[in-house]
Amino acid sequence: xxxxxxxxxxxxxxxxxxxxxxxxxxxxxxxxxxxxxxxxxxxxxxxxxxxxxxxxxxxxxxxxxxxxxxxxxxxxxxxxxxxxxxxxxxxxxxxxxxxxxxxxxxxxxxxxxxxxxxxxxxxxxxxxxxxxxxxxxxxxxxxxxxxxxxxxxxxxxxxxxxxxxxxxxxxxxxxxxxxxxxxxxxxxxxxxxxxxxxxxxxxxxxxxxxxxxxxxxxxxxxxxxxxxxxxxxxxxxxxxxxxxxxxxxxxxxxxxxxxxxxxxxxxxxxxxxxxxxxxxxxxxxxxxxxxxxxxxxxxxxxxxxxxxxxxxxxxxxxxxxxxxxxxxxxxxxxxxxxxxxxxxxxxxxxxxxxxxxxxxxxxxxxxxxxxxxxxxxxxxxxxxxxxxxxxxxxxxxxxxxxx
Ligand SMILES: *[C@@H]1O[C@H](CO)[C@@H](O)[C@H](O)[C@H]1NC(C)=O
Numbered sequence: 001x002x003x004x005x006x007x008x009x010x011x012x013x014x015x016x017x018x019x020x021x022x023x024x025x026x027x028x029x030x031x032x033x034x035x036x037x038x039x040x041x042x043x044x045x046x047x048x049x050x051x052x053x054x055x056x057x058x059x060x061x062x063x064x065x066x067x068x069x070x071x072x073x074x075x076x077x078x079x080x081x082x083x084x085x086x087x088x089x090x091x092x093x094x095x096x097x098x099x100x101x102x103x104x105x106x107x108x109x110x111x112x113x114x115x116x117x118x119x120x121x122x123x124x125x126x127x128x129x130x131x132x133x134x135x136x137x138x139x140x141x142x143x144x145x146x147x148x149x150x151x152x153x154x155x156x157x158x159x160x161x162x163x164x165x166x167x168x169x170x171x172x173x174x175x176x177x178x179x180x181x182x183x184x185x186x187x188x189x190x191x192x193x194x195x196x197x198x199x200x201x202x203x204x205x206x207x208x209x210x211x212x213x214x215x216x217x218x219x220x221x222x223x224x225x226x227x228x229x230x231x232x233x234x235x236x237x238x239x240x241x242x243x244x245x246x247x248x249x250x251x252x253x254x255x256x257x258x259x260x261x262x263x264x265x266x267x268x269x270x271x272x273x274x275x276x277x278x279x280x281x282x283x284x285x286x287x288x289x290x291x292x293x294x295x296x297x298x299x300x301x302x303x304x305x306x307x308x309x310x311x312x313x314x315x316x317x318x319x320x321x322x323x324x325x326x327x328x329x330x331x332x333x334x335x336x337x338x339x340x341x342x343x344x345x346x347x348x349x350x351x352x353x354x355x356x357x358x359x360x361x362x363x364x365x366x367x368x369x370x371x372x373x374x375x376x377x378x379x380x381x382x383x384x385x386x387x388x389x390x391x392x393x394x395x396x397x398x399x400x401x402x403x
Contacts, residue, residue: 262328
């Protein structure tokens with residue numbers, strides 16, 4: 001007996017069990033179910049597959065390298081510095097061609113500073129003094145230019161003066177920029193060379209036209225339609241694309257972001273992966289000018305005279321900082337995300353059926369009769385149909401005991 005029972009169980013493993021359906025002739029739930037199915041199919045095909053490219057495997061870890069080069073010359077004539085010619089090696093800081101670079105448009109030079117004693121600048125609050133007691137010898141001037149020597153330099157006994165300091169003298173004068181000094185900086189051009197790689201797909205590309213014509217880069221200028229692979233931009237065009245005129249920012253300086261975006265569909269092939277450029281001004285919030293707007297810093301150039309004495313020229317430079325950021329992602333057909341998305345769509349259909357079941361069984365007027373058909377109690381004696389489950393169980397247990 002027990003042997004044949006086990007064999008029966010084992011053989012039933014290889015039976016295929018299929019589900020039995022109950023057809024509910026209810027038009028309202030039927031229409032609801034078709035609508036749910038239709039919207040799920042629309043969501044899967046339209047949104048997941050066509051719009052979000054759910055059949056693709058993606059690589060968002062773009063590897064990129066950027067190198068920049070500026071061209072253009074400007075001349076300035078100031079009382080401190082005389083006639084100066086500015087080439088890229090002078091106005092680009094740092095000059096190595098990095099992805100973050102600063103272009104000088106305006107400056108104040110304090111030439112021929114030498115270590116020695118002189119009056120602290122009147123701009124420095126901690127340097128103000130009434131008499132020598134305010135200038136304690138050896139103390140640093142807070143936010144100042146040197147070390148106090150102990151003397152207070154005044155025009156006469158009653159006026160306030162500034163402490164004498166030991167530092168690079170003379171100190172920088174008070175300066176309020178009146179206008180840009182490198183007037184044609186908006187006509188400088190910047191060449192942005194960008195190489196990218198998606199290592200997952202072994203794909204690499206650059207934003208420069210693949211040509212052997214060496215004069216191409218000398219003649220071309222970027223144009224979104226005509227020359228998308230000529231990454232040479234006039235600085236004035238960059239700021240205009242960011243929504244500002246260059247002369248809005250060449251006096252006090254600014255910060256400009258250049259975004260290069262690579263959105264590559266590798267199923268369409270190599271030639272469908274293009275760089276897109278976006279420009280924004282970064283140092284301004286909601287079009288309001290504040291004291292923080294602008295960009296400047298100081299740097300010095302050192303030299304020695306014939307007698308071996310050290311001198312320096314201090315430059316306070318204003319200008320535009322460019323920050324080049326590269327983003328991107330690539331996608332290519334892959335069976336795994338395709339299968340996952342199809343499976344999740346089918347599971348959603350199941351959820352739709354479940355929802356319609358709920359509506360049919362619990363919200364419809366004839367729900368009770370559907371429920372009776374759908375849920376069949378399994379029991380041995382079929383005499384007491386109307387009685388509840390608990391009551392059913394008790395006699396069957398007794399039967400088991402007695403048999
Ligand atoms: C920039 O170049 C254009 C054309 O060469 C010229 O007309 C314009 O005056 C230049 N701008 C400045 C500020 O020098």
